[in-house]
Amino acid sequence: MVLYLQYNRGMTPTEAGQIMMLQAVMMTICAPIAGRLSDLWGSRVLATVGCLIIATGLGILVQVNDRMPLVVIAGSMMAIGLGHGLFSTPNNSTAIGTVAAAKLGIATATLNLARQCGQLLGTAVLSLLIAIFFDGRSITPQGYKDFQSVAVWALSISLAFSLMAAWFSSRKG
Structure with missing residues (x-):
């Protein structure tokens, strides 16, 4: 989203970061x-x-286009943050709470490794999408429509993983 906001919406890095x-x-x-x-x-x-x-x-951001109001994008980012806040702490607590005290260091390291692997995989998928859509070309104003497609694909993949995580979360007990 930060790159989409800069390329397709013409925002400065500071504005997109905000x-x-x-x-x-x-x-x-x-x-x-x-x-x-x-x-x-x-x-x-x-x-x-x-x-x-x-x-x-x-799901809202998957529909992103140049006419989508920035307030909708901002609201969607806030919803994603709310969701992460509701998911992360209870999920981490459950994961750590099932481990014997002597193994807490290993459990915490494993949890951090899983988070880092997820971030690494996300970066790899985004890089792959950019490579597929741009085929070595630079991202120029003529390719901004392609970059919007990259954003939609990346968001769609994230949406699929979020729905899978919801299903797995609902099943644990």
Whole structure:
């Protein structure tokens, strides 16, 4: 999204970053609250709802085009941040809570490794999509429509993974 906002919407890196920052702000606000709520209600419902909220935000962004109001994009980023906040803390708590105290370091490292692998895979998929759509060409104004396609494909893949995560979260018990 940050590249789409810069290339297709003509935003500066700072302006695009401010919109992207809304996701992090929402996650920062929601994650501690979700931790307290998961202590009361358990993690299954919160993690599942979080994934579905992420999917809703991504579902809106999949329809991104040059006419979509920036407020809709910003709202979608906030929804994704809310969803991440609701998902991450309960999910991590459940993962760590199932491990013996002597193995907490290993469990935490494994959880961090999984997160880093997900980020690495996301970067690889985005790079692959850019390579497919641009075939070695530079991203120029003539290719911005292709870059919009890259964004839609990347968001669609993310949406599919969010829905799978919601399904798996709803099944754990």
